[in-house]
Amino acid sequence: MPAAEIFIQATETDPDVIARGVVHEVHERLRAGLAELQPVAGGDQSASPELVDFCLQELRQYLAAADRDLYAPAAGDAETRLLVDALRIGAATLNAQIDDLAAAGAVEAARISATIAAALDLHLRLEESVLLPALAALPSVNPSLLATDLRAYLAGEQVEEPTVIDVRKIARGGRHPRVFARYAGLAPGEAFILVNSHDPKPLRREFEAIHSGAFSWDYLQTGPEEWRVRIGRVAVDA
Incomplete structure (x- = not known):
């Protein structure tokens, strides 16, 4: 440690x-x-x-x-x-x-x-x-x-709401909480990009279990050393 x-x-x-x-x-x-x-x-x-x-x-x-x-x-x-x-x-x-x-x-x-x-x-x-x-x-x-x-x-500061979250820079135990916290801050139709060193399939399963039908998941890059996924909150129909 x-x-x-x-x-x-x-x-x-x-x-x-x-x-x-x-x-x-x-x-x-x-x-x-x-x-x-x-x-x-x-x-x-x-x-x-x-x-x-x-x-x-x-x-x-x-x-x-x-x-x-x-x-x-x-x-x-x-x-x-x-x-x-x-x-x-x-x-x-x-x-x-x-x-x-x-x-x-x-x-x-x-x-x-x-x-x-x-x-x-x-x-x-x-x-x-x-x-x-x-x-x-x-x-x-x-x-x-x-x-x-x-x-x-x-301190009256704005907490950064990044458009790109590189989880490789986040301690392992804090990665999924940070991603879900960012998703919680999205308005319908908004999205952010997740960057990881491997295919984040376990994270997608968590999204399916918690936010089924309410999120989008689009691969932008699929390895071999870097994966990029656009994760969004599905827009509500007018």
């Missing part, structure tokens, strides 16, 4: 511990930001522009980052698929509540913002107490990737 990969399990050098710490830091920032901007009891109950902007920008950016970095790697495993489905339903509900808040009048704003805060707190607790331990148990998930991408979110 390379020196850079040596760590003591359950200590601050453990990638799982690091990933949990980063996720907790992000969660606490969201909770604190939302609480600070809540309407004050007995005062003006309208949603401040800052509160609406926080929900439309900060909170929505996190929900998108969580789907890409936390949910997508777990969506392909039978043990965590239902959990991911439930979290995605929760995220969709939060997004709908954010829309309601942005359109609300003064009377409704306090109620909706309080509902968002309560729903978000439960959502984040599920991520920390249920999803993260489940992710740590999946051999295909690389916690170092989770921490790296969420750190980029904390």
